[in-house]
Amino acid sequence: MTRRRLPEWFLLLLPAIIVIAAVVLIPLIFSLYSSFTPYKLTRPSTLWKWVGTYNYEKILTDAKFWAAFGRTVLFLTIALNLEMLLGLGIALMVNKVTWGQRTLRTIIMFPMMFSPILVGFQFKFIFNDNIGLVNNALQSMGFNVALPWLVDGKLAMFSIAFAEIWMSTSVFAILILAGLFAIPRDPLEAAKVDGCTPFQSFRHITLPFLMPFIYIAMTIRSLDVARAYDIVQIMTGGGPARRTELLWTLMSRTGYVDARMGLANAMGYVSIILSVVFTIYFFRKLTAARAQIGMEG
Amino acid sequence: MTEVTLSNIVKFYGKHQALHGINLDISDGEFVVLVGPSGCGKSTTLRMIAGLEDISGGEIAIGGRVVNDLPPRDRNISMVFQNYALYPHMTVRENLGFSLKIAKMDAAEIAKAADEAAGILGLEELMDRKPAELSGGQRQRVAMGRAIVRHPDVFLFDEPLSNLDAKLRTQMRVEIKKLHQKVGNTIIYVTHDQIEAMTLADRIVLMKDGHIVQVGTPLELFNTPVNTFVATFIGSPPMNLIDGVVSGSSTIQLADGLSVPVPASAQGQVHNGQRVKFGFRADNLMPYGHAVEEEGERADLELTVTLTEPLGTETVLFTDLAGTEVQGKMLNPRPVRPGEVLKFRLMLDKCHVFDAATSDAIRG
Known part of the structure; x- marks a missing residue:
């Protein structure tokens, strides 16, 4: 009896296929399947009950989910834009520094080295309404107030965004600085001779060159911020009364606190749309910006 | 009338002295070529006239006005760079019109001026291309077009032909000379190539180690070199x-x-x-x-x-x-x-x- 041999290409790819299947494919299929069941972690048998699109219908009509969705988009937009502007400003200033620039670049990156959990704890302390740094500072300056930084819905979102921006502005600063280093000197000199003021040089020459770098940073950061969880969880836990609930705090609460994993997985699949939309948007912009400065091909 | 006067120009880079008191009078409409081996300070001199380098000492005057502390945009000069320095994200038309756009001229006038420059340099067919889609010679012509479109007082050329192949270089050399005869502006031209200097210049300024060695017409330098450096630098084969x-x-x-x-x-x-x-x-x-x-x-x-x-x-x-x-x-x-x-x-x-x-x- 001769055994049929598997084709060589398949054998050679097999290790990779096994690894990808175990790490990505099976969890993906499992989570997709479970989003069509009322799967509760506490009652494993519910995994075998098919409810069709029930979970999705529930989510689409759930005001809490859409509130978290909208808040995440808003948070993403504000945090990304502010980080970009601040990062651009820092990069432009650091680029002008001639002495000790290396050290400065390293220092800029310090916030990136902290775990987001620790950043969360730090800012939870800073914004604490009783013993926090900010309120104490305000009181020492004579303002007799105790602002509820982490309790009031708007202030709490501000505090979280502040922590997020503190932690991640340096990503933009470093990427934009890399862009500044890559700009050829000649067109800038030509612009000077052509009559540009420093601002006009920036607007017409530097900025078009930087746009690809800005969009790369935007793409990376949009994926990061869209899955913001740790800082929020530590600082407010999504509360008080869900006023700082973002997609991932909602999902983790549904999946692990309420143990409704089927529903949580369905939420996950809906919110992936958000990341996909942002990624496509920024990639389109990136391609256009690259084409503009003749970087394509 | 646009004379350019350099009085006792000195340039330091840190402790290194790159220029040792350059004195030069360039009269209106003259084609002056600064030539010398690399590191002789010719490009530095040109960049100081352009306002791209600080002046460590001495005085530069353009048209009788001292420009030491004026930024390039206030000197009414235009410059052609060795690497063309075109704006890669703009079409040829936009490259040509950029300086006029910055000067807030209206669109119709900009278009007219750009078309006129394109006509002089034979760029009409290329107006909607980006620099990446042009050959070396075409880019060089765009760079020249960008310089002439503004009708500056002085043209500065910084080794504009050194990135071109030999045949194109000869051809562009002739075009530059024709351009000068057509527009008649003062031109200051930097090169390390003595043949370019000989063929183009009304007057050659031969530099070495931050000093001017000899100033004169091409034939003066050829026939009466002041020292062995000039004798071996000018003329091929060398003396x-x-x-x-x-x-x-x-x-x-x-x-x-x-x-x-x-x-x-x-x-x-x-x-x-x-x-x-x-x-x-x-x-x-x-x-x-x-x-x-x-x-x-x-x-x-x-x-x-x-x-x-x-x-x-x-x-x-x-x-x-x-x-x-x-x-x-x-x-x-x-x-x-x-x-x-x-x-x-x-x-x-x-x-x-x-x-x-x-x-x-x-x-x-």
Whole structure:
């Protein structure tokens, strides 16, 4: 009896296929399947009950989910834009520094080295309404107030965004600085001779060159911020009364606190749309910006 | 009227002094070429005129106005860069019109000016392309178009042809000269190529190590170099130089027992025992039968050809004279084999004498 041999290409790819299947494919299929069941972690048998699109219908009509969705988009937009502007400003200033620039670049990156959990704890302390740094500072300056930084819905979102921006502005600063280093000197000199003021040089020459770098940073950061969880969880836990609930705090609460994993997985699949939309948007912009400065091909 | 005046210009990079007191007067409409080996300070000088480098000392005036502290945009100059420095994200049309757009001219006028510049330089077909889609020569023309569109007082060219291949370089050289004849502006042009300097300049400024060595018309530099540096830098092949010692008042003793008379131009300027370099150009050492018919004092020499470089209308002949390799020229050339002995004539009254110690020319 001769055994049929598997084709060589398949054998050679097999290790990779096994690894990808175990790490990505099976969890993906499992989570997709479970989003069509009322799967509760506490009652494993519910995994075998098919409810069709029930979970999705529930989510689409759930005001809490859409509130978290909208808040995440808003948070993403504000945090990304502010980080970009601040990062651009820092990069432009650091680029002008001639002495000790290396050290400065390293220092800029310090916030990136902290775990987001620790950043969360730090800012939870800073914004604490009783013993926090900010309120104490305000009181020492004579303002007799105790602002509820982490309790009031708007202030709490501000505090979280502040922590997020503190932690991640340096990503933009470093990427934009890399862009500044890559700009050829000649067109800038030509612009000077052509009559540009420093601002006009920036607007017409530097900025078009930087746009690809800005969009790369935007793409990376949009994926990061869209899955913001740790800082929020530590600082407010999504509360008080869900006023700082973002997609991932909602999902983790549904999946692990309420143990409704089927529903949580369905939420996950809906919110992936958000990341996909942002990624496509920024990639389109990136391609256009690259084409503009003749970087394509 | 746009004269450019440099008075005692000095430039330091840290402790290194790049320019040592440059003085130069450039008159309106003149085509001046700054030439010299790399590191001689020619580009630095140009960039200081443009306002791209700080002036460490001295004064630069354009059209009678001191511009030391003015930014480039207030100097009404335009510059063509070695690497073209086009704006890669703009089309040719936008590149040409950019300076006018910055000057807040209205769109119709910008379009007209851009079209006019494109017409002068033959860029009409390329107006909607980006620089990446152009060849080297086309980019160079766009860079020139961008310079002329503003009708500046002074054009500055920083080695504009050095990135082009030899054929294109010759062609662009002619175009630049035609452009100057057409627009008539003052042009200051930097190059390391002495042929470009010779062919383009009304006046050449030859620089070395941050000093001006000689200023003059191309023929002045060619015919009366002030020292051995100028003699060997200008002209191709470079001037032949042979070590010698003055003996008596009218003879230069070369090695191998050869002697030549002191050229008329240097007579009375040398003293007995002075160590000198005896110089002559390849054009003045020609074999009989293949030489220019000309009057004048001459020396006959029987020399062995060691190497030949046929150039078509002439052949450069390498030979040894008094232990030094020298080059001569053969007009209406016939094939010459290395080792062949030819009878040369050396035109003595066109020879030069330089002091061996200072390298300066000895001339009455």
